[in-house]
Amino acid sequence: MARRGSATTGFTLIEILVVMAIIAILVALIFPVFTKARAAARQASCMSNLRQIGMAMLMYRNDSGELAPHLSSLHPTYIPSPEILICPDDPAEGCRDGDDYMEGDLYLSSGVSYTYIPNWKYAATLSWWRPRPRYGPGKWEDSTPLAMCHWHWAAGKEWRKELQIPSWGTDPKGWVLVLAAGGSVHKVRAEIPADEFSPDCY
């Protein structure tokens, strides 16, 4: 009798497996949605950072007549919180061996995630920036790229641990975020080489 009772009130192994399979399918469907939502939130936060950096740079230019020598030069006068200089998708939170283009923690110990295009020698050869006076708008004036974030595209890649600047065009899926000298922020597809940026890309 007991055996019959358990057969009518309990679940069979197959029923349990079916329920588990349904739950697994639901999780598989829902998980990417959450992952994408979190990625979109990090990207929105980064774009907000870039806009604040753009406004800070405009104020710096109004006061001094030239661009800041580094992005970290904007802190603390024009960017009180150094967290603004960190992209939420940057695995090293801005701290790495840097140079003037991608400064890392070279000048600011809390780190800088963003690249600073005026200090990129190649950008000067492309006439993005006038070589003299030392800093100034280039051939597109307000549309000239000023700073860039590639971490939303780059952070998940195999070389993430190496924390190296990616070569352009290795993965066409994804976007880089570009701050223009006029203060606007644009998504530019990662497969467009940096030297082929133009206001049309924006």
Ligand SMILES: [Zn+2]
């Ligand atoms: Zn970013």
